[in-house]
Amino acid sequence: MDSKLKKNDWILILGIVCIAALTLFVHEWKGENGVGVVTIKVNGKITGRYSLEENQEIEINDGSNLLKIKDGEADMISADCPDKLCVHQKAISKDGESIICLPNQVVVEIESSESSEYDAVTN
Numbered sequence: 001m002d003s004k005l006k007k008n009d010w011i012l013i014l015g016i017v018c019i020a021a022l023t024l025f026v027h028e029w030k031g032e033n034g035v036g037v038v039t040i041k042v043n044g045k046i047t048g049r050y051s052l053e054e055n056q057e058i059e060i061n062d063g064s065n066l067l068k069i070k071d072g073e074a075d076m077i078s079a080d081c082p083d084k085l086c087v088h089q090k091a092i093s094k095d096g097e098s099i100i101c102l103p104n105q106v107v108v109e110i111e112s113s114e115s116s117e118y119d120a121v122t123n
Contacts, residue, residue, distance in 0.1 A: 036095065036112025038074045040067065043105045052093060052112070064104045074108060076101065 005013075040048045042061045050058060050069060057077075058067045065086065066078040075091035081103035089099050095112040 035072060036093065036110050038067070038069060039109045039111060041107040041109070052110070060106055060108075061104055065101055065106050067099075067108060074099070074110065076108065079104065079106075 036052050038050045038052060039046060040050075040058070040060055047060070048058065050056065052069060052072045052074065055070045056068075058069070059065075060067055064080050065076060068075050068077045073091035073093040076086045076089065076099050079086050079101055081101055083103070086099050086101035086106070092099055092108070092110050093112070095110055097110045099108040100106070
């Protein structure tokens, strides 16, 4: 058996490398740059999914909560719950971040290719 690579072997290897590079380029160019999706759940059921790219205000749970998406971030701007802890949470934009309103049973989560700064529970 001859262990040297022949001309056709090199052409095949070059073709595979070019296809892989082109696939990676297209994937990056098509917008997989960290912009995510906001998923809203009420009582554990998904009630909506919204892009972080589009600025908008979303009424949740028949108006009990109001979520604002602006400049790639989601922020709970009003709620009719007594403590309003969800309103005082920071705006979210990275994968795995969430805003939770326990009295109204609302959970807002981010799904994104951009990772959160925190990857573990901290004190």
